[in-house]
Amino acid sequence: MRIVASARPRLVVAFDASSVSGARFARALTRSRLSTFARIELPPGAVNPSALGPNVQRPDAVGEALAALRRRLGSGSGATLVLPDGVGRVLLLDTPQGTDDRAYLRFRLAASLPYPAEEATFDVLSLGRGRALGAAVRRSVVEEYEQAAVGAGFTQERVDLAPLIAVAGLLRRGAGVHVLLGDAALSLAAFQDARLTAFRTRRRDPGPGEARRLLEEAERTALLGGGDGAVTFVGAGARGLVQELVAWGRPVSLGPGGESAPDGAEAAWLAGALS
């Protein structure tokens, strides 16, 4: 298997609607090792992940939570900011040979964005063998999160998206359908061996029947991507959803991250940052 992702941050600060979370990593020879993981709850409505914005609805509350997170993690390293699922438009694409991946992504996504393409920032996660997972995020949305992090004393190193960094971590695991849960949105990634074959995003619809609906979405994604049907859940609320589905006799499991930290399975990005 060829590993093409290289996201090996030392410090991660991740945003979502219900919390800010983060991790500090120690460098090991082949992969990162988790030193500290922390999660700080946000008051309801403080952050509203969306593609159009505004996202940071209560900067004071978000700033306090980030300050608390910073006290837990320290700020000695440049931080990778991870924006929540739902803020970007994500697309799995096969990139023609000899083209610039970002330019091609911009060409493919520009017409479908709900704002002018000039207002977006584009980048791709290269998956190898001519395939990439690309995303567009509105600059004004990114700036909101950047200002919040820098205002709390973090030094920004780069900005990534939760579904992209999660997929980077899944490249090692390969097969199956992975449900990557954010507070406001979710992504479904189907793999055949180590090759990402389908990627879909959906807004979350929490409440009665969500587990069953998500399982049906996962099965549709498996059909679309030609996967073997094994389903894992990781991210916000993953543990409860898995318990519910297992109780119904469905063969689902918790995704990576839970073995690294008690709340690790609630952070879809964690396994990716550790890869």
Add this chain to the structure above:
Amino acid sequence: MSAPDFSTRPRARRPPAWELALVTGGLLAAALGARAVVGTRAEGSAARARLAEVRGEIEGARRRVSDLERRSGDGVTGQVWLTAEAPPPRVVAQVSDLLPPDVRLDALSLTYGRSLEVEMRVVARTPGAYDRLLQRLEASPRLKDLVLGAESREGRVETTVRATFVPGS
């Protein structure tokens, strides 16, 4: 291969460890190089100073040699040397050793200059004794350039012999 980056602000890039190591190594090499340059310059200055000193010593030695040669030409140096190597008591003793038993030395005059000139006033009891004296004087390594004075051969021989004395044991 690089991780995605959606930043809208300039990235605060943290240089990788190998870059830091490279920069540190470069700085260290530069510091060592600078130190070596300073050390070499100091050594160069010291060597130049020493060279100038040696040149001065050589020049001084040359001056002294020239002075000595000049003084030697004046006879002063030779006189000093002869005085040390052939003091009068030693010359008298060595000349006396050359005399046969029936020859006496009435007077001895020593002139110290570029060479030591000896003038001996001798009296031989017989002409035969005088001939033996001349043989001894001629055979002696201590004397050269013998000049014989006028002889009076009325039974005994009285004469003056001049020679250059060659110092030696």
